[in-house]
Amino acid sequence: xxxxxxxxxxxxxxxxxxxxxxxxxxxxxxxxxxxxxxxxxxxxxxxxxxxxxxxxxxxxxxxxxxxxxxxxxxxxxxxxxxxxxxxxxxxxxxxxxxxxxxxxxxxxxxxxxxxxxxxxxxxxxxxxxxxxxxxxxxxxxxxxxxxxxxxxxxxxxxxxxxxxxxxxxxxxxxxxxxxxxxxxxxxxxxxxxxxxxxxxxxxxxxxxxxxxxxxxxxxxxxxxxxxxxxxxxxxxxxxxxxxxxxxxxxxxxxxxxxxxxxxxxxxxxxxxxxxxxxxxxxxxxxxxxxxxxxxxxxxxxxxxxxxxxxxxxxxxxxxxxxxxxxxxxxxxxxxxxxxxxxxxxxxxxxxxxxxxxxxxxxxxxxxxxxxxxxxxxxxxxxxx
Amino acid sequence: xxxxxxxxxxxxxxxxxxxxxxxxxxxxxxxxxxxxxxxxxxxxxxxxxxxxxxxxxxxxxxxxxxxxxxxxxxxxxxxxxxxxxxxxxxxxxxxxxxxxxxxxxxxxxxxxxxxxxxxxxxxxxxxxxxxxxxxxxxxxxxxxxxxxxxxxxxxxxxxxxxxxxxxxxxxxxxxxxxxxxxxxxxxxxxxxxxxxxxxxxxxxxxxxxxxxxxxxxxxxxxxxxxxxxxxxxxxxxxxxxxxxxxxxxxxxxxxxxxxxxxxxxxxxxxxxxxxxxxxxxxxxxxxxxxxxxxxxxxxxxxxxxxxxxxxxxxxxxxxxxxxxxxxxxxxxxxxxxxxxxxxxxxxxxxxxxxxxxxxxxxxxxxxxxxxxxxxxxxxxxxxx
Numbered sequence: 001x002x003x004x005x006x007x008x009x010x011x012x013x014x015x016x017x018x019x020x021x022x023x024x025x026x027x028x029x030x031x032x033x034x035x036x037x038x039x040x041x042x043x044x045x046x047x048x049x050x051x052x053x054x055x056x057x058x059x060x061x062x063x064x065x066x067x068x069x070x071x072x073x074x075x076x077x078x079x080x081x082x083x084x085x086x087x088x089x090x091x092x093x094x095x096x097x098x099x100x101x102x103x104x105x106x107x108x109x110x111x112x113x114x115x116x117x118x119x120x121x122x123x124x125x126x127x128x129x130x131x132x133x134x135x136x137x138x139x140x141x142x143x144x145x146x147x148x149x150x151x152x153x154x155x156x157x158x159x160x161x162x163x164x165x166x167x168x169x170x171x172x173x174x175x176x177x178x179x180x181x182x183x184x185x186x187x188x189x190x191x192x193x194x195x196x197x198x199x200x201x202x203x204x205x206x207x208x209x210x211x212x213x214x215x216x217x218x219x220x221x222x223x224x225x226x227x228x229x230x231x232x233x234x235x236x237x238x239x240x241x242x243x244x245x246x247x248x249x250x251x252x253x254x255x256x257x258x259x260x261x262x263x264x265x266x267x268x269x270x271x272x273x274x275x276x277x278x279x280x281x282x283x284x285x286x287x288x289x290x291x292x293x294x295x296x297x298x299x300x301x302x303x304x305x306x307x308x309x310x311x312x313x314x315x316x317x318x319x320x321x322x323x324x325x326x327x328x329x330x331x332x333x334x335x336x337x338x339x340x341x342x343x344x345x346x347x348x349x350x351x352x353x354x355x356x357x358x359x360x361x362x363x364x365x366x367x368x369x370x371x372x373x374x375x376x377x378x379x380x381x382x383x384x
Numbered sequence: 385x386x387x388x389x390x391x392x393x394x395x396x397x398x399x400x401x402x403x404x405x406x407x408x409x410x411x412x413x414x415x416x417x418x419x420x421x422x423x424x425x426x427x428x429x430x431x432x433x434x435x436x437x438x439x440x441x442x443x444x445x446x447x448x449x450x451x452x453x454x455x456x457x458x459x460x461x462x463x464x465x466x467x468x469x470x471x472x473x474x475x476x477x478x479x480x481x482x483x484x485x486x487x488x489x490x491x492x493x494x495x496x497x498x499x500x501x502x503x504x505x506x507x508x509x510x511x512x513x514x515x516x517x518x519x520x521x522x523x524x525x526x527x528x529x530x531x532x533x534x535x536x537x538x539x540x541x542x543x544x545x546x547x548x549x550x551x552x553x554x555x556x557x558x559x560x561x562x563x564x565x566x567x568x569x570x571x572x573x574x575x576x577x578x579x580x581x582x583x584x585x586x587x588x589x590x591x592x593x594x595x596x597x598x599x600x601x602x603x604x605x606x607x608x609x610x611x612x613x614x615x616x617x618x619x620x621x622x623x624x625x626x627x628x629x630x631x632x633x634x635x636x637x638x639x640x641x642x643x644x645x646x647x648x649x650x651x652x653x654x655x656x657x658x659x660x661x662x663x664x665x666x667x668x669x670x671x672x673x674x675x676x677x678x679x680x681x682x683x684x685x686x687x688x689x690x691x692x693x694x695x696x697x698x699x700x701x702x703x704x705x706x707x708x709x710x711x712x713x714x715x716x717x718x719x720x721x722x723x724x725x726x727x728x729x730x731x732x733x734x735x736x737x738x739x740x741x742x743x744x745x746x747x748x749x750x751x752x753x754x755x756x757x758x759x760x761x762x763x764x765x766x767x768x
Contacts, residue, residue, distance in 0.1 A: 001485065046625075054439045054512060061467050061513030061628065064757040068628035074644040076623035077758060078473050079465040083445050089462045092486070093477065100483035101385065102476070128438060129445030239460035241430075244445065244452035260458040373448040374461060 004098045005224035005383055006232045007217050008036025009343040014212035014331035015181040016115045021053045021062055024213040025111040026069045028336075032107060032215035033070065037227055043072040045103035049080045049090030049110035050335035055125045056113055066109060076103070083129040084284065086110060087214070087338020088239070088367030088376030094218045095237050104223055110339030111213030122209050126334075129370050131245045139246075142206060144371040145285035146198025148252050152287060153200065155253070156302035160200060164191040165308050166286040167204045167328055173315060174325025176355040181210050181331030205286040210331030214340035221383060229384075230350045235362075236271065236379035238264025242372050253302070257375030258295030258366060265364070265377040266297075273297030276379075277360035278348050279319065280341035282368035283326040289313075292366050293321070296377070315358060323348065323356045338367030342378060349382045388482045389608035389767055390616045391601050392420025393727040398596035398715035399565040400499045405437045405446055408597040409495040410453045412720075416491060416599035417454065421611055427456040429487035433464045433474030433494035434719035439509045440497055450493060460487070467513040468668065470494060471598070471722020472623070472751030472760030478602045479621050488607055494723030495597035506593050510718075513754050515629045523630075526590065528755040529669035530582025532636050536671060537584065539637070540686035544584060548575040549692050550670040551588045551712055557699060558709025560739040565594050565715030589670040594715030598724035608767060614734045619746075620655065620763035622648025626756050637686070641759030642679030642750060649748070649761040650681075657681035660763070661744035662732045663703065664725035666752035667710040676750050677705070680761070699742060707732065707740045722751030726762060733766045 010031035012024055019027070025048060033040055048063040067077040082089035087110040097103040114122050127140045153160060168188050174180040186204060194203035224231040240260035243249055249256070266272055273296055281292040293304035298319060307313060313321040324330050324344035327337055345363035347353040362381045369375065394415035396408055403411070409432060417424055432447040447461040466473035471494040481487040498506050511524045537544060552572050558564040570588060578587035608615040624644035627633050633640070650656055657680055665676040677688035682703060691697060697705040708714050708728035711721055729747035731737040746765045753759065 052438055052444065054436055054509075055442075055444075058439075058512050059516070060436065060439075060465075060509075061754055061757060063466070064513070064625055064754060065515065065628045067625040067758075072625075073627065074624040074640060076476075076645075077466075077625045078477070078623070081444075081463040081465055082447070082461075092460075093462070093480075096477075096480040096484040096486050099485065100480040102480050102483070125438075125444075128442050129448070131449065132443070239462070240458040241448055241451040241456075241461045243457065244449045256458060261460075370445055370448060373445060374451075 001099060003221045003233045004095050005219055005221045006346050007219060007224045007227050008032050009216050009346045010035050011179050011214035011340050011343050012212050013179050014210050014333060017211035021057055021059060021111055021113040022065055024113060024211060025062065025066050025109045028111065028213035028215040029066055029070045029107060029109045032217055036217040038105060038217055040071040042105045043075045043107050045097045045106040046072055046075050046077040047080050047090050047093050047108045049086040049339055050112060051081055051083055051086050052125055056117060082374050083369040084334050085338055085367040085369030085374050085376050086335040088378065090339060091342050091378050092237050092239055092376055095234050098218050098220055104219055106218040107215065108339060109213060109215040110336040112333035112335045113211045114209045114333060115211050119209060134246060141371055142198045144246055145287055146201045149201050149287040152253050152290065158305040161188060162305035162308050163205060163286040164188050166283060166289045167191045169314055170283060170322045170326035170328040173323050174329025177325045177330055180325040180329050181208055182329045201285060207284050207327035207332040210333040212331060212333035212336050214336045214343050216339060216342050216346065224383060231383040232346045232349045232380045233383045234378060235381050236265035236269030238268060239376040241374045244373055246371050253291060255291050255295050255372035257372050258292050261375045261377040262296040265379045269379040271362055271379060275362050276364045278323060278358050278363045279321050280324060280344050280365040281321055282366055283322060283328050284332060288368060296366060320358045323358060338376065341365035341367055345380050349380050385483060387605045387617045388479050389603055389605045390730050391603060391608045391611050392416050393600050393730045394419050395563050395598035395724050395727050396596050397563050398594050398717060401595035405441055405443060405495055405497040406449055408497060408595060409446065409450050409493045412495065412597035412599040413450055413454045413491060413493045416601055420601040422489060422601055424455040426489045427459045427491050429481045429490040430456055430459050430461040431464050431474045431477050431492045433470040433723055434496060435465055435467050435470050436509055440501060466758050467753040468718050469722055469751040469753030469758050469760050470719040472762060474723060475726050475762050476621050476623055476760055479618050482602050482604055488603055490602040491599065492723060493597060493599040494720040496717035496719045497595045498593045498717060499595050503593060518630060525755055526582045528630055529671055530585045533585050533671040536637050536674065542689040545572060546689035546692050547589060547670040548572050550667060550673045551575045553698055554667060554706045554710035554712040557707050557740065558713025561709045561714055564709040564713050565592055566713045585669060591668050591711035591716040594717040596715060596717040596720050598720045598727050600723060600726050600730065605767060615767040616730045616733045616764045617767045618762060619765050620649035620653030622652060623760040625758045628757055630755050637675060639675050639679050639756035641756050642676050645759045645761040646680040649763050653763040655746055655763060659746050660748045662707060662742050662747045663705050664708060664728050664749040665705055666750055667706060667712050668716060672752060680750060704742045707742060722760065725749035725751055729764050733764050
């Protein structure tokens with residue numbers, strides 16, 4: 001079977017935007033058509049990754065609206081929802097559309113418009129994806145993160161500072177990302193003294209609420225070669241679901257969705273964790289970066305914090321993680337985030353990451369929905 | 385490439401149900417596993433077709449919840465939204481998952497819970513998928529249908545009775561569907577004298593608001609043969625999008641999404657309209673059955689009403705349409721409807737439609753989102 005290629009990428013400015021979801025996805029979609037050099041009439045399938053435009057804006061049908069706005073009619077258009085991993089699920093859907101032969105040119109656009117809601121309102125919308133039996137007791141995603149972090153730090157005798165260093169690193173990386181919501185460094189002291197949100201986690205352990213959109217263009221490798229010499233191939237992609245009731249998991253420090261989706265993506269690509277040169281992990285909360293490093297085999301169980309302390313995941317280290325700034329500094333517009341991870345890895349493997357560029361033949365991104373309820377892992381490498 | 389087979393189907397009772405979306409999709413999902421004789425551990429991908437569980441119930445993440453409830457973990461799970469054609473889009477997604485090799489056993493469950501809302505509230509949620517520039521002027525889907533029906537009847541000199549006969553036929557068919565919301569015949573006089581909703585359309589020209597769920601099990605044909613001799617194959621499936629702004633269409637009686645998706649499905653299957661023995665069309669409004677008959681080539685432009693008047697689309701006619709009772713009498717739980725159309729065509733081509741059975745080698749279903757904004761056409765036939 002022919003490999004699936006990516007020939008273009010784009011993302012809007014992430015942050016507080018004076019624009020509705022319709023405007024954001026149109027902005028990223030148009031930019032991606034331009035970046036790929038693809039005429040709108042060539043697009044056969046259009047996927048829109050979005051979690052909650054109905055709840056955030058009372059607006060449905062945004063994929064049909066985008067198909068209209070981009071002039072790609074009569075292309076097939078569909079919305080992909082997998083909560084906060086909708087973007088990763090969009091990558092998987094786009095891959096399937098090409099690999100199955102259903103489409104020869106698929107545009108994926110992820111987006112979310114959130115900042116017009118209060119933090120409380122947004123948290124409630126996000127919490128609606130958790131299990132009602134847990135949510136009715138007041139357990140939101142940040143509180144899961146707080147409980148998991150406390151357990152992790154105590155069980156593995158990890159210093160609180162190691163979590164803080166994830167935030168410091170990702171903020172530092174974000175300075176070089178022109179589309180990031182926060183382009184400012186923070187020092188460890190600031191992180192550790194910021195207000196408590198879900199003890200032991202503090203404000204700087206959490207990603208912000210964000211508006212934004214990102215896009216990728218997919219086609220078969222033979223078609224990619226007609227457009228460019230610099231394309232990426234999706235050599236591995238897989239998804240997995242974990243228990244919807246978080247407290248039913250045997251070990252709170254193991255996200256089985258990460259483990260299983262990683263296993264699937266590695267197997268498909270023929271690569272293992274040791275081959276990965278750069279990774280985008282879903283640092284919605286700092287503790288999640290540890291859990292994904294371990295679930296994906298970048299560190300032993302309970303040992304991710306040691307690699308962070310050693311500086312291994314810095315941009316200059318052997319395994320740079322979240323060179324884009326991550327969700328932490330780049331922002332986390334739910335449906336856009338997984339696509340934006342893909343944009344960073346695409347740019348890294350084709351050598352277009354500018355000041356953020358690292359030496360990368362193989363890149364990985366891991367997009368986490370809910371509190372690990374559903375996870376997609378994607379592996380890309382440069383085509384030729 | 386190996387063909388994609390369907391080896392099991394189920395649907396819940398449609399109607400007013402004392403059950404939430406979570407319960408409905410679990411009920412259909414379990415029944416489909418049983419009908420297919422597939423163990424939950426064999427399921428690799430799970431798709432949930434649903435338009436608006438967030439807006440109707442404030443509940444997100446229903447695909448992860450269902451994966452948990454059915455015990456199919458760590459199967460990949462994702463929600464498919466294409467507004468009222470989410471079910472058809474789910475068939476397309478499931479087809480792609482098998483055809484791409486991503487999955488060897490895919491369960492598709494469509495569902496919606498609506499009746500706990502007032503008709504006004506439900507109409508507002510549904511209207512959120514239309515273009516805001518039209519909706520702000522008060523144009524809802526029923527009003528589009530009314531305007532289109534008036535134009536059609538006047539332009540093609542069609543009798544008002546011909547539309548009424550669609551409702552009479554579909555109610556008659558629904559009597560033999562144990563899962564239908566309304567299992568009662570209505571006579572033409574009742575239809576024509578029912579209260580006006582959007583002139584010239586009256587109450588009986590509209591489908592009801594419904595709770596319900598339906599499911600289908602997909603796998604490669606070689607795997608199907610391990611389970612059963614009686615399976616269907618999806619020989620054609622395609623989707624298309626039309627203008628989101630309805631008034632921009634050159635001819636209000638032509639739904640280009642129907643035309644284009646039909647063209648794609650026919651081309652892929654090697655069949656033409658003349659080969660179709662039975663069809664499920666999206667009769668959300670009676671006028672839509674005419675527009676789909678014409679768009680799919682079952683009648684010339686402006687001439688569908690003549691075939692209805694001639695009785696051609698009755699269960700005993702040469703082209704039975706909506707043998708299930710259609711959306712009109714079976715009900716229209718948005719995300720479930722396209723899947724339920726597939727359930728009927730599957731049962732017809734494998735010979736399991738009981739009292740509704742017609743002589744059918746090739747069946748077609750057409751699922752319409754919005755007012756033709758997005759359309760999926762699927763063609764099935766008996767395997768081997």
